């Protein structure tokens with residue numbers, strides 16, 4: 001896609017995008033694990049906001065291919081920081097669930113490193129860093145090739161049944 005095309009805002013539904021993963025990744029069925037509770041980010045897979053597809057890599061870490069559509073716009077032609085934070089909240093929280101922890105997100109720090117152009121497929125790479133008591137630390141970054149758009153550090157807290 002040329003830069004000129006990428007900047008064009010879709011007033012109707014944008015065309016399909018290629019969210020396929022790398023050859024070594026396997027599909028990850030998020031709804032099978034957590035039900036329909038991820039609608040905020042991944043609830044409209046053909047819409048103009050986010051389009052997301054989940055995978056596990058060879059080390060079983062969660063990966064996501066994500067397209068930030070025109071409805072995530074913040075700075076002209078680029079993704080709103082809050083849209084990236086929402087993506088980190090969902091994907092890093094889901095990464096902890098995928099690793100076997102029943103959690104909510106207690107704290108999320110996001111560093112915005114580069115403006116993210118709209119309508120570009122990027123990758124969110126996650127990694128469960130540590131698990132100490134109820135605290136599960138998950139790190140991630142939104143990137144494409146060598147470019148890192150944002151980094152996230154997510155403290156997840158396991159839910160205590162009352």
Ligand SMILES: CCCCC/C=C\C/C=C\C/C=C\C/C=C\CCCC(=O)SCCNC(=O)CCNC(=O)[C@H](O)C(C)(C)COP(=O)(O)OP(=O)(O)OC[C@H]1O[C@@H](n2cnc3c(N)ncnc32)[C@H](O)[C@@H]1OP(=O)(O)O
Pocket residue numbers: 034035037038089090091092093094097103104105106107133134135155157158159160
């Ligand atoms: C009961 C609700 C159940 C909801 C979930 C149920 C089912 C979900 C099913 C499927 C899930 C689907 C998808 C999951 C994937 C993504 C989810 C998206 C992520 C989210 O969108 S999720 C919503 C946003 N999320 C919240 O809405 C959290 C609101 N909040 C709370 O629910 C409490 O605040 C909680 C539980 C976090 C802690 O409360 P608590 O009373 O259980 O535990 P306590 O306060 O004692 O903390 C224990 C130790 O964690 C440390 N600690 C706690 N918070 C910290 C912080 N912020 N910074 C640094 N350290 C912190 C303490 O310092 C202590 O550490 P120490 O033990 O060393 O003293």
